[in-house]
Amino acid sequence: LASLLCDVCGHGATASAAFLLDELRAPVNGRSHRGDACTDRAIAWRCWDTAEWLISRAGVPAKPHAALAGLLDVMASGAARAASVGGMGGVGRAVLGAVGATRTLKALRASGAVSAEDLLTVGVQRGDVALVEELLPGPGLSQEGLVDLALCHGHLRIAGLLLRHGFCARHPQQATSDALSCTGPRLCLREVLDLLRASAALELAEAFLPCPIGEDPAPRELCDEPGRTGGCFVPPQGAASEADRHADE
Secondary structure (H helix, E strand, C coil): HHHHHHHHHHHHCHHHHHHHCCCCCCCCCCCCCCCHHHHHHHHHHCCCCHHHHHHHHCCCCCCCHHHHHHHHHHHHHHHHHHCCCCCCCHHHHHHHHHHHHHHHHHHHHHHCCCCHHHHHHHHHHCCCCHHHHHCCCCCCCCCCCCHHHHEEEEEEEHHHHHHHHCCCCCHHHHHEEEEEEECCCCHHHHHHHHHHHHHHHHHHHHCCCCCCCCCCCCCCCECCCCCCCCECCCCCCCCCHHHHHHCCC
């Protein structure tokens, strides 16, 4: 029944989906053989009315990041078409699609089907500056790996935004290397390198905070990875100056 429900929702047949849910008791979040749920399928095929109806019935995407990326793609495409001077028919369809995608995204966020962390992760990966600025600062946002994600995708400005809001790189050495490989304004690169160095120094200082009396004043946590102590990378001698030289080139 789950696969049948996915196929029905992918065609926008809301009445048939209601029959499957209410009469045959198909699970609204059941997975098809592809691993997606009916909400994923409705979003993928841009059946916005069906997607909103499923969300109102507690439908949740099984692949939230893919669903969010698809919605943001449609919204961006609609905005680009609206600003173009192409054929009005194509523009009208694109704008209508963007409106439907926007409604669906709002429904997902209002229902809690996707979290702010999911949306922020997708925004960082896409390099969507406006979306990241909208979500920051946000209470309780997970900081895990987002700076690293931004830099490995070449988004210097996004990385700078995250670092200025207190996010830290999980692996500062690799993050620095990724930053040096990014293309972008030299001032932006300099800022990111300075913020990476400052956040790494702060984490290192916190790792050696005074411990209770009678205990050895050692880092709270030791890591087997070479060059990392207390969960923080300790740059070798000369590493900072090497990064500075690259930034100045």
